[in-house]
Amino acid sequence: MGGKHNGPAEPRVALRVRALESLLIEKGLLSTEVVDEVVRVYENDIGPMNGAKVVARAWVDPEYKRRLLADGTAAVGELGFGGRGGGDRLVVVENTPAVHNLVVCTLCSCYPWPVLGLPPTWYKMPAYRSRAVLEPRKVLSEFGLEVPESVEIRVWDSSAEIRYMVLPERPRGTERLGEAELAALVTRDAMIGVARVGALV
Amino acid sequence: MGGKHNGPAEPRVALRVRALESLLIEKGLLSTEVVDEVVRVYENDIGPMNGAKVVARAWVDPEYKRRLLADGTAAVGELGFGGRGGGDRLVVVENTPAVHNLVVCTLCSCYPWPVLGLPPTWYKMPAYRSRAVLEPRKVLSEFGLEVPESVEIRVWDSSAEIRYMVLPERPRGTERLGEAELAALVTRDAMIGVARVGALV
């Protein structure tokens, strides 16, 4: 990826990036392999499938869930997840019938990379960042998630090196599913808090 | 002016304006004469020379000054100034050795048109509007006006249909000048509050 480009219609920003890239390579601070490796890792190894495994484990293993809520960093580490973009600490917040959690970063776009990968564009854009703290119920409603007024909404604005992930509610009708099947149900949006995990039909 | 344009290199916004103008003319809501007349008025009749006359009168006539500070609208009306862009009310605030006044409109660009004409570009730009209320002394210093810490600064943020004009201090050495000569010394910037009226050399 670092070694090719997008052809003659390549936008100016892409050429600007190649200019900087070439200077850093010459100065011994970068290599095309480094770029390729980073892209490979975030395209293949690190993404919401990691968080989904964490959620599924918490659903089937009450003792793991207890550890996860007490020390998210250590508990996701048990499954091999952690590191860069995770800030220093992962805090997992649990959705219940009485509480719905939502994660945002109003000042930039902090996001729990080790468990969810790189954030989607909408998470980084002004509309979500501005509104999530001011009118979360309306934001959720636009995502198709109607949260009754009786349910408390907790918005986690990631202003420090703490990252937040939502532990969604386990849907009804999933009692017989195994951990891997459960993980397949868990979406990125549910772990940000803008969706529920859908019930099995 | 409404009837001509700027030639082949005319920017898109100018053509957009002509498109809207032509539609309004066809609908009987505008005419090229109206555009010409408005431009003529603001280029020739209404400008800081009006405010300068007000200031000079106040400097030479203590009774007029008293009326001006008590009811700016009525007092500038005595000199024939008033009307559109003046909001509903003109308030004149007096600079003294102990108090320096500064006018801004942080929300848009309200400005005392009848006495100062249309505002300069810097008055309408984010840098001035954002900083005048937060760090007025620093702003004044960048205009070359050092206001000692012992002098109180009053910033008038024009948030309603009240317009503000500063009555600057009369410089020393002007005792023998007549009203017209005094008016020639008074600058727009002094009546906004970002300058003093210079002493005669």
Added chain:
Amino acid sequence: MNGVHDLGGMQGFGPIEPEANEPVFHADWEGAVLAMNIAAMTQRLYNVDEFRHGVERMGAARYLATSYYEHWLASIETLLVEKGVVSRAELEARTAAFFADPDLPLPRRSDPALVARMREAIRKGAAASSEERPSARFRPGDRVVTRNMHPPGHTRLPRYARGRRGAIERVHGVFTVPDSHAHGRGRQPQPLYSVAFESRELWGAAAAPRERVYLDLWEPYLEPDGGSGDGRQA
């Protein structure tokens, strides 16, 4: 609306850059925009509060990337289309025609009556004050606290002065409340006050001493100081 137009206290916009010997207009189209706006308001196609809110609604990125008269043009277009004076389609079609042929002439039309009306409008201005005199709740010297409010529509209580304590400096009279007037809900006149705020109240302990900011605020923006405040947990 907490928009980027609400610039008081923002940082990072760099130095103020005055232009030496600045002309009244930098291009002919600026004068035309000014004239169109005055003509439109004189003919009551929209009011000044709708106009200001039209600027606020233009979008933050565009607002910051464009000039004052481009802001005006954006609001004029928005309002004339919303009011049904001009359709979006005819505006786009006419724009395309001028892009295709910049030498297209403007229609000729003489309207001495409108010119006279404009002269009168410029001379007299528009009234925002009211003859109605609801009794003013506050008097000069009274301590007040501004409401912590974040309406999605137009307001003239800047964000930097919300939930702040000040003192009534002067009672201006009774004026149209922009918050309703910008949204077709009438003038709803209310007492308007000049309110003085210490810089340290607005900007905290690091603010310079002997600096005050004065804002003109309507009675519904204010509460007596000493109450529990708006949304505060005592």
Added chain:
Amino acid sequence: MNGVHDLGGMQGFGPIEPEANEPVFHADWEGAVLAMNIAAMTQRLYNVDEFRHGVERMGAARYLATSYYEHWLASIETLLVEKGVVSRAELEARTAAFFADPDLPLPRRSDPALVARMREAIRKGAAASSEERPSARFRPGDRVVTRNMHPPGHTRLPRYARGRRGAIERVHGVFTVPDSHAHGRGRQPQPLYSVAFESRELWGAAAAPRERVYLDLWEPYLEPDGGSGDGRQA
């Protein structure tokens, strides 16, 4: 810095627009920007707080008009130039060369040690917490009020939560204060708290009930509630 990056509570940005089946990267250059940034921080050319402040300094109009990875690119360029890693002149010259010939190849260089270091960095992350344990002033349940502060530099106390009352939810430990770390004044570790705010405290009486916002705030941002507050006249 009260910049446009501080978006919490702003209005007028329209609906949220999720992209169906969004790819991890929309173009090759995005991945290259991500990799350059991780490589630069891994090699300690700058720290994450300097990086965030570099984005904040890019200018409001440009910030709003450009994408996430363009923000990153702007900050990387600013910092590498300021740190003397790359000169503005060589960057412009090299850019001109790529504009003239987009097919210019990138230099070939193999650096297995750097790749290994990057893998390790991605796996382990960067530490912001500290082993130092200054005693924390507040405990869970304590009522606090945030400072009303408007520093021109970097801070992580958003504008919407200044001068607001909340309750300590949890003590995270001791962490690098970004306000100093972004400006070359070291880590200055301080206790970091999760602080809960009622929506009505943040947004006033019109805010919906049963909504809370939690922020992670450093001890210097906070004062005990019940004191005179910062800059308030009791």
